[in-house]
Amino acid sequence: MGNFSLRRLFRSLLIPLLAVFSALIVGAIIMWLAGDNPVAAYKGLFQGAFGSARGWATTIRKWSPLLLTGLSVAIAFQAGLFNIGASGQFMMGTIFSVWVGINFTDMPAIIHVPLAISAGILGGLLWGAVPGILKVTTGAHEVITTIMLNYIAALFAGWTVYAGGSQGQKPGPLWDPAAKAISQTPPVVDSARIPFIFGPPYRVHWGIALAIITIFVMAWLIYKTTIGFELRTVGQNFKASKYAGIRVGWTIILAMMLAGALAGMAGAIETLGVNFKFAPEFGGSVGFDGITVALLGQTNPFGVGLAAFFMASLAAGGAKMQFDSGVSSDIIQVINALMLAFVAAPAIIRYIYRIRKAPEEAETTPKISWGG
Amino acid sequence: MSNTNVPALEVKHITKKFPGVIANDDVNLALNKGEILALLGENGAGKSTLMNIIYGLYKPTEGEIYVNGQKAEMHNPKDAIALGIGMVHQHFQLVPVMTVAENIMLGAESVKKNGLLDIKKVAQEITELSHRYHLDVNPYAKVEDLPVGVQQRVEIIKALYREAEILILDEPTAVLTPQEIEGLFEIMKRLQAQGKSIIFISHKLKEVLYISDRIVVLRNGKVVGETTPAEATQEKLAAMMVGREVILTVEKKPAQPGEVVLEVKDLKARSDLGESALRGVSFKVREGEILGVAGVQGNGQTELVEVITSLRKADGGQVLINGQDMTNASPRAITQKGQSSHVPEDRHAYGMVSTYPVADNLVLNTYNLPPFAKGVTINRPAIIQHAEELIEKFDVRTPSPLTRAGSLSGGNQQKMVVAREFSRPIKLLIAAQPTRGIDVGSIEFIHNQIVAKRDEGVAVLLVSSELDEIMSLSDRIAVMYKGEIIDIVPRAEATRENIGLLMAGVKRGEKI
Numbered sequence: 059m060g061n062f063s064l065r066r067l068f069r070s071l072l073i074p075l076l077a078v079f080s081a082l083i084v085g086a087i088i089m090w091l092a093g094d095n096p097v098a099a100y101k102g103l104f105q106g107a108f109g110s111a112r113g114w115a116t117t118i119r120k121w122s123p124l125l126l127t128g129l130s131v132a133i134a135f136q137a138g139l140f141n142i143g144a145s146g147q148f149m150m151g152t153i154f155s156v157w158v159g160i161n162f163t164d165m166p167a168i169i170h171v172p173l174a175i176s177a178g179i180l181g182g183l184l185w186g187a188v189p190g191i192l193k194v195t196t197g198a199h200e201v202i203t204t205i206m207l208n209y210i211a212a213l214f215a216g217w218t219v220y221a222g223g224s225q226g227q228k229p230g231p232l233w234d235p236a237a238k239a240i241s242q243t244p245p246v247v248d249s250a251r252i253p254f255i256f257g258p259p260y261r262v263h264w265g266i267a268l269a270i271i272t273i274f275v276m277a278w279l280i281y282k283t284t285i286g287f288e289l290r291t292v293g294q295n296f297k298a299s300k301y302a303g304i305r306v307g308w309t310i311i312l313a314m315m316l317a318g319a320l321a322g323m324a325g326a327i328e329t330l331g332v333n334f335k336f337a338p339e340f341g342g343s344v345g346f347d348g349i350t351v352a353l354l355g356q357t358n359p360f361g362v363g364l365a366a367f368f369m370a371s372l373a374a375g376g377a378k379m380q381f382d383s384g385v386s387s388d389i390i391q392v393i394n395a396l397m398l399a400f401v402a403a404p405a406i407i408r409y410i411y412r413i414r415k416a417p418e419e420a421e422t423t424p425k426i427s428w429g430g
Numbered sequence: 431m432s433n434t435n436v437p438a439l440e441v442k443h444i445t446k447k448f449p450g451v452i453a454n455d456d457v458n459l460a461l462n463k464g465e466i467l468a469l470l471g472e473n474g475a476g477k478s479t480l481m482n483i484i485y486g487l488y489k490p491t492e493g494e495i496y497v498n499g500q501k502a503e504m505h506n507p508k509d510a511i512a513l514g515i516g517m518v519h520q521h522f523q524l525v526p527v528m529t530v531a532e533n534i535m536l537g538a539e540s541v542k543k544n545g546l547l548d549i550k551k552v553a554q555e556i557t558e559l560s561h562r563y564h565l566d567v568n569p570y571a572k573v574e575d576l577p578v579g580v581q582q583r584v585e586i587i588k589a590l591y592r593e594a595e596i597l598i599l600d601e602p603t604a605v606l607t608p609q610e611i612e613g614l615f616e617i618m619k620r621l622q623a624q625g626k627s628i629i630f631i632s633h634k635l636k637e638v639l640y641i642s643d644r645i646v647v648l649r650n651g652k653v654v655g656e657t658t659p660a661e662a663t664q665e666k667l668a669a670m671m672v673g674r675e676v677i678l679t680v681e682k683k684p685a686q687p688g689e690v691v692l693e694v695k696d697l698k699a700r701s702d703l704g705e706s707a708l709r710g711v712s713f714k715v716r717e718g719e720i721l722g723v724a725g726v727q728g729n730g731q732t733e734l735v736e737v738i739t740s741l742r743k744a745d746g747g748q749v750l751i752n753g754q755d756m757t758n759a760s761p762r763a764i765t766q767k768g769q770s771s772h773v774p775e776d777r778h779a780y781g782m783v784s785t786y787p788v789a790d791n792l793v794l795n796t797y798n799l800p801p802f803a804k805g806v807t808i809n810r811p812a813i814i815q816h817a818e819e820l821i822e823k824f825d826v827r828t829p830s831p832l833t834r835a836g837s838l839s840g841g842n843q844q845k846m847v848v849a850r851e852f853s854r855p856i857k858l859l860i861a862a863q864p865t866r867g868i869d870v871g872s873i874e875f876i877h878n879q880i881v882a883k884r885d886e887g888v889a890v891l892l893v894s895s896e897l898d899e900i901m902s903l904s905d906r907i908a909v910m911y912k913g914e915i916i917d918i919v920p921r922a923e924a925t926r927e928n929i930g931l932l933m934a935g936v937k938r939g940e941k942i
Contacts, residue, residue: 284803297780298794
């Protein structure tokens with residue numbers, strides 16, 4: 059890494075671009091088989107994402123959480139770890155930030171917003187640390203533990219806002235009594251809300267600026283610091299990193315904490331900039347989409363930024379696609395899944411497009427080991 | 431019978447280009463029927479590329495291959511096997527948990543009418559083959575239980591089972607003990623007597639002179655000469671391989687031992703399998719001397735080095751470096767506080783990160799120290815400059831400091847590791863199998879560097895399974911046998927015979 063050449067850049071972009079292209083083609087075939095018009099669908103999709111100021115605004119609004127969960131998965135990949143837990147870390151970030159957002163009422167925004175975001179980062183970081191510590195101390199594989207922790211986080215978050223039951227079950231601690239039977243938190247106070255760059259109807263908030271800065275911070279951390287060197291070395295060669303004197307256990311925990319912090323930050327920004335409250339149905343698939351984003355971005359922070367932007371535009375254009383062409387916006391999920399399949403199995407892309415692997419080329423898609 | 435003048439295998443004008451490298455450059459080669467042809471060359475000379483082309487693993491950029499005079503089109507190893515070409519790779523392609531018969535039928539399964547595997551029939555054929563060539567392999571033995579030499583014979587049977595007439599043996603002796611090598615040569619002679627044609631790839635001059643009928647030397651992808659054992663000498667072959675005169679013996683002054691640098695007291699440790707691998711090892715290494723640790727592989731040498739460098743935990747005993755107790759200290763403390771260097775036995779696993787550029791590998795254990803790091807930020811210009819200096823000084827052949835280390839030849843990878851480990855100010859050098867699997871030119875260079883370190887006053891612990899290496903470099907020779915140092919012999923009193931006996935576990939003065 060570290061060094062830059064146009065050929066290398068081209069080579070690293072080739073597989074993701076072809077994966078996207080192939081996913082769109084296969085998506086079109088599926089639509090065609092279902093009797094839909096793929097041209098109209100893609101036209102609607104594009105116009106929905108970029109055809110209007112509101113389309114652009116939606117794309118940008120959806121960009122930041124995808125970008126941050128993508129970075130979360132990517133940093134773990136750099137250290138050779140597969141973080142499936144961005145979803146749970148996102149949830150913990152949401153809960154921590156919402157708690158700060160509703161419980162501190164006499165605070166200027168200049169303090170309250172950063173405090174609430176930091177709380178979200180902390181929540182994710184702590185939740186990310188758990189699988190790291192479990193892996194180092196017991197050898198439990200992070201894929202298994204992060205999946206388990208996703209359930210725990212989702213159920214815990216659900217409990218905090220539980221509206222109570224008619225048989226006298228106690229409501230959760232963050233439940234908003236004003237919402238009556240609906241399980242949700244009260245809205246965060248105004249001082250905890252991330253300010254808008256463009257107000258309603260666009261509702262583009264400053265969180266995107268923070269997310270973009272985070273790209274640069276992560277790129278610096280991974281490629282320009284000794285910490286990044288240690289993370290990457292552990293990811294590339296476990297034994298050589300021991301030989302090099304790297305504290306392998308600590309590095310694994312650190313990587314998981316960073317991954318958790320990024321996903322937690324995504325949860326905080328989404329809560330404080332878009333939803334302003336928490337309800338169990340929020341969050342959706344953004345944690346899992348982070349996996350696709352990270353792989354599509356080849357685990358490079360800048361690549362992750364581009365990939366997240368692309369996936370955000372798909373998400374943003376879905377509604378207009380459905381309206382214009384009658385194709386269900388569920389096809390977006392199909393395309394996402396196809397992209398993940400193609401980019402996770404570059405051999406398929408190489409085979410279809412007859413791309414030879416240069417002998418000196420490093421494998422850019424991380425290999426996931428199940429060995430622990 | 432076809433015309434016996436037609437070569438069994440002929441390659442004509444083979445050129446193979448990789449981006450930035452020409453691995454084979456207009457290579458012509460003919461293998462006659464019933465001949466043992468040695469293909470000699472340094473690592474990176476293009477031997478393996480050529481063999482992979484013949485075996486259908488690579489497609490040549492230009493050129494043609496003829497088998498028995500017929501032009502052959504090979505797209506994959508299956509085509510090669512169908513044409514009667516068999517290959518025994520340097521790293522065996524066997525499934526350890528399966529039996530010999532299962533391994534051999536893998537990909538060429540024999541099936542009974544009811545659809546089940548016919549292991550009996552395969553086992554019978556193996557026994558026949560084994561008998562005909564005196565290979566002595568039990569078809570029902572599990573591969574993981576077999577010694578390396580026998581595993582290699584399984585690979586040979588695998589090729590014979592597929593009716594190979596042409597056998598390619600890629601560095602077959604690299605993993606064998608001296609006795610196993612002799613056994614292999616007998617098998618090769620027997621195969622030859624039965625009309626098989628063999629290509630024997632090696633960079634070991636003695637072996638090539640001993641076994642082959644004809645020797646072809648490759649250098650930088652080109653055939654640079656052809657000779658026979660009758661005409662050639664070791665010196666001549668080495669010069670052809672490297673392209674210059676090579677001094678095969680190491681020149682060194684008498685040692686001037688000083689203070690004790692490394693002291694190991696009653697060291698005990700377990701192997702990966704949990705068995706006792708070190709059973710109380712004690713010795714001292716002084717400034718300015720080389721202590722060579724000889725022994726047949728697997729007698730605890732690997733564990734000894736790993737415990738001293740803290741890559742493995744000691745169960746008992748002490749490691750003292752410069753008088754300080756460093757038992758089970760962190761690996762970083764051993765290198766930095768203990769001022770020691772370690773050339774690891776397995777360079778791919780421990781010594782380098784093959785996906786990293788050469789420059790990054792050259793700071794693998796010093797990346798956190800100035801000038802390579804300022805606080806937490808990495809100083810890339812300093813790392814590149816450092817790399818350029820070491821590449822020059824240690825003659826590492828790489829297109830650039832940013833080339834991926836994994837794409838270098840084995841000898842150059844090892845020179846890279848040596849460059850890193852020898853360029854720091856150190857008091858202790860631990861070199862484990864420092865010249866394993868590398869070419870003559872690089873061996874000469876690394877040997878001279880080790881002696882130079884000794885002359886600077888560094889204490890050197892040299893572990894090697896090559897007796898020649900131990901004999902030519904060491905000032906004292908410790909012999910390991912079953913996890914113990916069976917004896918330590920001053921170089922002047924050591925002969926191949928008495929060290930050989932110690933390696934077999936026979937103590938001095940003991941009757942056999």
